[in-house]
Amino acid sequence: MLGLIGKKICMTSYFNELGYCIPCTVIKAGPCTVLQKKSIKKDGYSSIQLGYEEKKQKNTNKPLVGHFKKFNSSPKKRIFEFAGNFLKAPGDVIKVDLFQENDNVDIVGIAKGKGFQGVVKRHGFSGVGEKTHGQHNRSRAPGSIGAGSDPSRVFKGTRMAGRMGGKRITIKNLKILKIYLTRNLVLVKGAIPGPTNSYLLIKKTFFKNGNRNFE
Structure with a gap:
């Protein structure tokens, strides 16, 4: 071509x-x-x-x-x-x-x-939630990235912060x-x-x- x-x-x-x-x-x-x-x-x-x-x-x-x-x-x-x-x-x-x-x-x-960007800009996440009930600086956090006991690891390809x-x-x-x-x-x-x-x-x-x- x-x-x-x-x-x-x-x-x-x-x-x-x-x-x-x-x-x-x-x-x-x-x-x-x-x-x-x-x-x-x-x-x-x-x-x-x-x-x-x-x-x-x-x-x-x-x-x-x-x-x-x-x-x-x-x-x-x-x-x-x-x-x-x-x-x-x-x-x-x-x-x-x-x-x-x-x-x-x-x-x-x-x-x-x-450069290195968070999940809100990189993947369009909306954050954990409102700033009520004692939450502090969680408006742009990714939240949970996997269970602790099983599988006890983070799967490849999980949408997280990184270079964009x-x-x-x-x-x-x-x-x-x-x-x-x-x-x-x-x-x-x-x-x-x-x-x-x-x-x-x-x-x-x-x-x-x-x-x-x-x-």
Whole structure:
């Protein structure tokens, strides 16, 4: 499934032809340079490796500098492989015209990290109860986490306090509302995980006989 590496710019509003206001996310998608093409015969699987955004050579480690020079490319900030056998060669540039308006895409991003949070914010708990009958500082407590005698342990997966956010999230079937070819911008309906200027993967979604197809 071919796609592009992009960057989240901001959120804004888009007014369609009927005058409805649609919240959307602005993404700078590409241009991405094909760095390497892998084959089943040589590498055991088929894919193409894309690079996004220029990077200074002094800030790139020597193994990566050698990798970029091998394929006659300048250092890139982000590298990602898209699985599949595509008619692309090293040095080709893939731009935002890969997509069309009204296409469906899957977008992968890293959610904002929120640090260590309690059960009220992390899982939506309502707390133990009211501050009556002698309760003290229990309004945001998790309550019981298991029996003491049997099983005498806490089950894995119990909803408790812990680190929140910072995970890789995929949002599926987002609709492309508008494409600006000259500026490499894509307007996607709805919200996308990650802070401003975070890197994203935009994957093209195909449907065959009503089912999702990634080939």
